[in-house]
Amino acid sequence: SQQGEEDPQALSIQEGENATMNCSYKTSINNLQWYRQNSGRGLVHLILIRSNEREKHSGRLRVTLDTSKKSSSLLITASRAADTASYFCAILFQGGSEKLVFGKGMKLTVNP
Amino acid sequence: NAGVMQNPRHLVRRRGQEARLRCSPMKGHSHVYWYRQLPEEGLKFMVYLQKENIIDESGMPKERFSAEFPKEGPSILRIQQVVRGDSAAYFCASSPPGTGGFEQFFGPGTRLTVL
Numbered sequence: 571s572q573q574g575e576e577d578p579q580a581l582s583i584q585e586g587e588n589a590t591m592n593c594s595y596k597t598s599i600n601n602l603q604w605y606r607q608n609s610g611r612g613l614v615h616l617i618l619i620r621s622n623e624r625e626k627h628s629g630r631l632r633v634t635l636d637t638s639k640k641s642s643s644l645l646i647t648a649s650r651a652a653d654t655a656s657y658f659c660a661i662l663f664q665g666g667s668e669k670l671v672f673g674k675g676m677k678l679t680v681n682p
Numbered sequence: 683n684a685g686v687m688q689n690p691r692h693l694v695r696r697r698g699q700e701a702r703l704r705c706s707p708m709k710g711h712s713h714v715y716w717y718r719q720l721p722e723e724g725l726k727f728m729v730y731l732q733k734e735n736i737i738d739e740s741g742m743p744k745e746r747f748s749a750e751f752p753k754e755g756p757s758i759l760r761i762q763q764v765v766r767g768d769s770a771a772y773f774c775a776s777s778p779p780g781t782g783g784f785e786q787f788f789g790p791g792t793r794l795t796v797l
Contacts, residue, residue, distance in 0.1 A: 668738070
């Protein structure tokens with residue numbers, strides 16, 4: 571399966587702590603994207619990292635990509651209660667159709 | 683530039699009825715993608731269309747589901763004779779031509795409930 575897989579599947583932390591989630595995949599990618607989804611709501615695009623990039627930052631978010639290990643990580647620093655949501659990685663694979671392949675998601679709970 | 687628009691946002695159907703979901707892509711975007719999200723799951727690709735053409739329908743169930751993106755008007759995802767298992771959130775995304783779907787912009791989704 572080409573599906574990205576997030577790890578861990580659920581994480582509960584205290585406000586102010588950092589949260590790290592990982593995404594692994596199996597074949598060559600074009601890019602990898604992270605999305606957030608609040609319960610029952612739409613998707614919010616967080617960050618896109620290209621296959622030739624190793625690290626990107628956006629505010630409190632830091633994404634790394636290791637193509638040799640076929641994995642990416644999303645770090646949220648100084649978490650807030652408002653960061654409570656499900657987080658998904660989505661992958662655009664090389665040479666395939668223009669379809670994004672999503673992982674099953676990771677539920678992050680930030681306790682105040 | 684308005685984002686991707688989907689309507690209705692919520693749709694309730696009884697088993698056996700038809701559901702029609704609409705998606706208006708962003709201005710200038712000619713590529714449309716439909717994804718389905720079952721409860722507690724990630725999004726699953728269903729179909730990729732360009733104007734008047736289905737490019738990839740590998741994720742579409744073989745029966746009861748169809749999609750179109752006419753020359754004029756929104757893209758339509760049609761589900762005939764709905765069953766309870768069709769209850770899900772259906773998301774549409776669009777991207778401009780010539781980008782290989784590099785970045786897809788998602789709509790707010792339509793939540794279908796089948797009674």
